[in-house]
Amino acid sequence: MTPSKPAAAMTSRELAAYIDYAILKPEFSEQQIRSYVAEAVELGCRTVCVNPAALPLVAPLVEGTETDLCCVCDFPFGQSTPKAKAAQAKIYAEEFPLLELDMVANFGKLVDGDLAYVTEDIRGVVEACHAHGVAVKVIIESDALTLEQVADGTRCAANAGADFIKSSTGFYTGGPQHGATVEVVRTMIEAAEGRIKVKGSGGIRTQEHFFELIDMGMDRAGVGCTSAAKLVAKQ
Numbered sequence: 001m002t003p004s005k006p007a008a009a010m011t012s013r014e015l016a017a018y019i020d021y022a023i024l025k026p027e028f029s030e031q032q033i034r035s036y037v038a039e040a041v042e043l044g045c046r047t048v049c050v051n052p053a054a055l056p057l058v059a060p061l062v063e064g065t066e067t068d069l070c071c072v073c074d075f076p077f078g079q080s081t082p083k084a085k086a087a088q089a090k091i092y093a094e095e096f097p098l099l100e101l102d103m104v105a106n107f108g109k110l111v112d113g114d115l116a117y118v119t120e121d122i123r124g125v126v127e128a129c130h131a132h133g134v135a136v137k138v139i140i141e142s143d144a145l146t147l148e149q150v151a152d153g154t155r156c157a158a159n160a161g162a163d164f165i166k167s168s169t170g171f172y173t174g175g176p177q178h179g180a181t182v183e184v185v186r187t188m189i190e191a192a193e194g195r196i197k198v199k200g201s202g203g204i205r206t207q208e209h210f211f212e213l214i215d216m217g218m219d220r221a222g223v224g225c226t227s228a229a230k231l232v233a234k235q
Helices: 012-016 030-043 052-062 082-095 107-112 115-130 147-159 182-192 207-216 228-232
Strands: 019-023 047-050 068-073 100-104 135-139 164-166 197-201 220-224
Touching (some): 012 228, 019 030, 019 228, 030 047, 030 228, 052 068, 052 082, 082 100, 082 115, 100 115, 107 115, 115 135, 115 147, 135 147, 147 164, 147 182, 182 197, 207 228, 220 228
Parallel strands (some): 019 220, 100 135, 135 164, 164 197
8 A cells, every 4th residue: 555654754653553563483482472462562563473372372462452463374384285274274263363364375386387276275264264354464485486476476365365465474494585675565566456465574674674665555564573663663
């Protein structure tokens, strides 16, 4: 979306409303998770995004706040079968008060050009979540893809009825991690053609980059728990 004003003119709370505050490292202790959730709530982030095992802990911590609950599904590799992936999503959507769920598409199939498989893989999760009023973001792991494949993945997600396309898990192991570069986010916005929202994720660590992506029309940002506060701090 086109922002109503430049990012540099936004308040800290307006900037925080763009952020999905990611608490996803598997080694985090319960106390660390609690501490990071408290910061996300204090900042006013749009959601906290957590692993499914953390949902029972985190759900009551955000209840009644401006910060909603999001979880990942089949993260970070997206290699479950479509049936299993949809079953996971159904469980999370039924059992927890989720605003959104971030699924990982089978990006190996994107590399293969099997767009029908990718679309149907996404569609099963979308149907399971939308039945419970949960929005779906689709991660395509852009660092593994060409820009043409990023565009293909964006169109697959839109065709499957997903709500957002998302650039990266932040856990890619197959090469350099660049995440939400200007080129990747621009490619997603152009391929989306207004049919699906765009979430930049991975590598958003400076205000300059964050502001540039917002001004381009990015709808949401996936930001690691160690970076969020400095991105919204007013100079």
